[in-house]
Amino acid sequence: MTEADVRAVVAEQRRYLTEVLGGLDEEDWDSPTLCEGWRVREVVAHITMPYRLSLPGFVLGMIKARGDFNRMSDRSARADAAELTSSQLLTCLHDNVNHPWKPPGGGFVGALSHDVIHGLDITVGLGRDDVLPEHRLRPVLESVRPKQVKYFGVDLTGVQLRADDLDWTFGTGTPLTGRAQDLLLVLSGRTLPAGHLHGPAADRFSAVG
Structure with missing residues (x-):
């Protein structure tokens, strides 16, 4: 662009x-x-x-x-x-x-x-x-670098973010899936409402209840 x-x-x-x-x-x-x-x-x-x-x-x-x-x-x-x-x-x-x-x-x-x-x-x-x-969304997703993720204190060890609405992934490991915009929020250190994320690591990045 x-x-x-x-x-x-x-x-x-x-x-x-x-x-x-x-x-x-x-x-x-x-x-x-x-x-x-x-x-x-x-x-x-x-x-x-x-x-x-x-x-x-x-x-x-x-x-x-x-x-x-x-x-x-x-x-x-x-x-x-x-x-x-x-x-x-x-x-x-x-x-x-x-x-x-x-x-x-x-x-x-x-x-x-x-x-x-x-x-x-x-x-x-x-x-x-x-x-x-x-x-x-795409320009924002493609601009994310590991140092930015570290700045927000996000630990993605063993987790790969995988969008289920766009062709986009970040990291390596067990897939954590959701809308690309929700995964962007994960990268930004946000805690998502329950039900937005799917996979074994979903609870790590979601609110309880």
């Missing part, structure tokens, strides 16, 4: 998420997601953080967090979620579907990964059965 192609897919993903969020009520916005400790509103605040945060603001936040990006983003998401209404968060996403932000070193595929994974945090957490199209 060309850079222009990837940017078009990023915009498509943001428009899709805008439509999903536009159909939620306030109770939904306060529902938990697959991002531990974050409701829908914190995840949306995090997705849209790059559109609001200036470079000086980012640097100051990192200084306050003593250089820990995860701590900085958590504080920022919680502060913005408390300060901004769901309508304001939705408008911020809507107005920035074509925003050129990309994570340092990640390029526009990194931006797509960010939006796809956090979008799934929301939709899967809400129990929706949305299935993302392959042209949005």
